[in-house]
Amino acid sequence: MSFFELLKESNDTNARISTINLQRRSVILPIFMPVATHGVLKASHFRVKDVVLGNTFHLRDLNKDLKDYMGIDACLTDSGGFQIISLKNTINEDGVLFLDYSSDGKLQKEEFSVPEQQEEDIADENFSNFCRNVYCFDCYCEGCPFEEMMREKYLKKYENRVKKIDELYNMYILTPEKSISIQNKLNSDIAMQLDDVIRPESNKRRHLMAVKRSIRWLDRLLHAHKNKTQNIFPIVQGGLHEDLRNFSVEEILKRTKHENVNGIAIGGLCGGESKKLFCEIVFKTSKILRSKFNGPIYVMGVGYPEDVIISICLGSDMSDCVYPTRTARFGRIFTDYGDINLNSYKKEKNTNLNIKINDGKSLNDCKCRTCKNFTLEYLVEIRKTENFCILTTEHNLFYMQNLTDKIKLAIQNDNLLEFLKEWTDKRFGKEKPDWILHVFELLSIKQLNTT
Template sequence: MDFTLNGVDKRARAGTLKLAHGVVPTPIFMPVGTQASVKSLDAIDLQVHLNAPIILGNTYHLYLRPGANLIKKLSGLHGFSQFQGNFLTDSGGFQAFSLKHNTKAHAEGIVFKSHIDGSLHLFAPQKVLDIQYALNSDICMVLDDLVGLPAPYDRLKRAVEKTTEWARASLKHHQTYAGETNHIFAIVQGGTDPNLRRQSALELGALDFDGYAIGGLAVGESATEMQDTIAHTTEFLATNKPRYLMGVGTPQDILNAIELGVDMFDCVMPTRNARNGTLFTSLGKLSIKARAQKESDAPLDPKCGCYTCKHYSKAYLHHLFKARELLYFRLASLHNLHFYLELVRGARAAILRGEYGAYKARMLSVY
């Protein structure tokens, strides 16, 4: 994997990540496409209207439906979905956490019961990677042991040990079976305990992964605890490898994490909030449900250059939302994802100018 740092402003970083399906400027926000589909959007929306260089797919969900072998037969995620940018796929560790009533620990990995038909499956480190190779993921996440917070120290320590054990097994398998375009990221665990985070980061850093993720956050801890943990963890991550904060978050969270040296982000917030009627603008959050939008011929944001703001009024979007028209989901999702992508693009430009502190302060004055 080719990752180059183009500029640094204190701890904030602007880089370039070169993958098989295109260049990814960092910091970057990755839209979440769990089922090889960002909800309500198609590949043209992602590539033309949003210019998104990388999106997420989910190993657990795609393994269960439609199946990794079918996707492989149909030219991998890129051919199957027609999205020609890059795909990063999660390992299934988060699903084991979020669907914990359906999972149990196993000596070789995680046993889970399908939420679709109740069938039993085992996710082991090697199997998780084989699924991702079949999907032809550009970035494959290794299986990790994710723990909700707060949690006892012994459970967090066991998660760090298991995550390192699985990472070693994953790396060995990857060196033998990966395709030329499949890259691999390890995931740092340890809850909010600084010593465990340091241990996890150093153990994984001693192994030659293509990049490193900070996992196990936004799972019950406070915002202050999350920021303190990110600040501490990034100190022990290699400067020449990309750093990915998983599942986070709000514009504030992203701006704060960029300042602490994080390069990559994903979260369902922009699309989920869009579907529920909350839209992000340069003036703050806007509720499309509000009566004030009913007769407004203005765009959602006069400073926004997204497809939605160029063509449609708040009144029209208000009408679509109230009428429960499916078109609303597409137009609102396009707008919110454009906001998030412009947020990180603005951050990158500010870092390269050496003005990230001022950029962050300006954005946080609204959010």
């Protein structure tokens, strides 16, 4: 049985229905994956029916099957790379050094200096010509030939170096080899490569360095990969630069010959770039990938309801984010018409939202246990208790799961355009944001430009 099976494509957008066959079950895409950072969905009793995401860095000492540990059927583990953004660190060719953690992975109070081997300052300059040899370490080179012995020599070097790498640093280092070793033990259905994560606004030459290093790290990870039942997803990088993203795609596609590389992720977004740019990158990158690769496309870090819908229409099959659960703990609950902030519910009275409430309970006919059993007024009253977080989290997770189910049904029934029009009318009214109209232009959806 193949890992990926395409079932149906939308006639009017780039959305599609497909199946991925995992270790214990099959999952129908598109899906949204909630994030269980430490192997626990915070403040939730909700049973996720599809895939849950776990964090490799924070689960590094679990040393057991994550599905058994959580009592779930399917999971994806990230590489630990996101902690490059969220934790104090420095990066070099060996891996990611976390400055607040000792070499055995324990949080430490002592201040350590940054290791001597660190990145040089990269001059900020625009350029169009660049060396496409990922094993050329000169970020100013404009072209030199790749030879297979370069990769072989590099991989051999790290075969020997990783055996003693922890002794070289007085802080915790996450290497591609260590990342995949942890994920192999967690036995996730899908393991993500460790990539060189930088912010979108970083200069272009630093992005070129990140693209090349991420490919080299992918080669190291594949070389060290031991769990043959586990699928590997490489990550497209390149920031906001189309030529660098195309270069990243080109190199990743060469690695899809590996038997375990069965999906590809689009990374490096959701870091403050404009919505228009985000949509253009997802649209163009997905289009290239789908023309040359038969597998799921995972757009990382997408969790706002409107972003999930639009990403699917642009070509995404999978997405994830902490936003639905985190914002629930802060008192915000999702509806088609926008969020309700329960912390200020009495003041707002939600006059700006066309919220239908049945018998003081169900939000827009929501069938989650929270909406079926509790009023908004009750949620407001208990908002300073732990029960509040459980109830709001359950609602938001149900909402996201129900939303992707509705999208799948609309694709199946060939009425995704009608669903998209109805949903965006509810969400934004007559004056839709420019970025939504830009998506309609990208997809040549003329009839949705007006309500």
